[in-house]
Amino acid sequence: MTTQPGDAIPVTVPAPHDLITSWPEQPQQLFLLFHGAGQKPSDMLDMAQRLSRQFPQGVVACVAAPHAYDEGEGFQWYSHRGESDENRPERLLPARLELSATVRAWQRHTGLGPERTALLCFAQSATVALEAVAAEQDLAARLFAVAGRFDRLPEQMHQHTCIHWMHGKDDEVMPYQAAVEAGYRLRDLDADFSVDVFPETGHCVTEEMEQRIFHLLANHVPLRLWRQAMAEAGQPDTPPPSSLH
Template sequence: MSSADHLPHPALTLLPNDGAAPQLLFLLFHGVGGNGAQMQPLAEALRAQYPQAAVLSVDAPDAFDGIPGGGSGYQWFSVRGVDDLNRVERVAAALPRFIAWVRGFGAQYGLGWERVALGGFSQGGIMALEAVQAEPQLAGRVMAFGARHASLPQQAPQDVSVHLLHGKADAVMPYQYAVESAQTLVQLGGDVTADVLPGVGHELHPQLVDKAMEQLRSFVPARLWREAMLAAAEQDKKPS
């Protein structure tokens, strides 16, 4: 049985129009109580900017067990009675399956980890951030919207560009979490950007999506700078 046999059927799939094999893979992860279809605004923006990419959004594996009337969707981990201590434990318990899905979709499209990017909102963003902390060479970029680390990193994920995007009016996940994460990653030598936009709450707001597209276009990962510098040094060694 192949790893693809264990993968969920995506709630949303966007592939290159010309039928060509995708050159990039964006995997999107929704917030607690939501579903994969709710990531469509981000998926469409990515598709417009990267027409040769595959963009997939999946439902979390478990039914939402939160407050009555709080949603009929899915969750990556339970938020019943959640606090700073048990959040870490719950995320850790959910990570193996999450990481296996990321690996499995990358293998399905024949793309190495450098060509895989994760985009998550709220709880989905927590999972994406913690996944690259826990698993080396899982993805080259993470876009985390209205999210946080379960606990502040002790080391920066190697060769991963982290883009934190948050609304300053977010009353569910206060923006200070994104600021703390960014400051910590910078101190640890990580590749990170952090954008906090005024007047935006806890939502996948179009302004946050636009800012994410700008960061993807303009931010050059340190890994690519190193490769360019090495190539230039090798060129300099060649006789003229």
């Protein structure tokens, strides 16, 4: 059996603070929602309930970050206290491994693999998840990252995960330029991605963002499948519409 990053990290599924909005008898999809630092799974509950209605064959769960927030109530993947560009990588690595272990534990528990898994992440969780899918090509088929960032822009990126990045242009916690810079890098790396910057939007998940997420879930064709279909049809390798908005 292949050893995966984070396999030695114990994960309980579901954990005591996790919220599950649907778990059908024969699930076909796995949707895991991860909140921001200082938040709780209940902060993602509205979107989870909407996902449950839209995808009745899916397991939908709001997952708690594993550590108590050190500035008050809620949970976190790592501490922002004293965070700097120099020490962020050493905080992100264990957080990335914990998130990967959490996702894989849910996959084992539900019997649903990476190809049936979508991650919906906000803020700190989005940052950790971006690092995770950049490092592991078999973690999830889709990542919806809202108000996150790469610690350092990746040097390479696979096409096994569709990255859908959303950011508010008025975000004062995580400036939107992080999304734009990452978009240009991902384009240069021939990654499967989209970047949407929302005007007059701060550090939050809005109704407009949720609408975009549901549109992409229903309509986005993974780049590798697009190219495979074009090749089988004898068509030139014409790229899909622009991924930067």
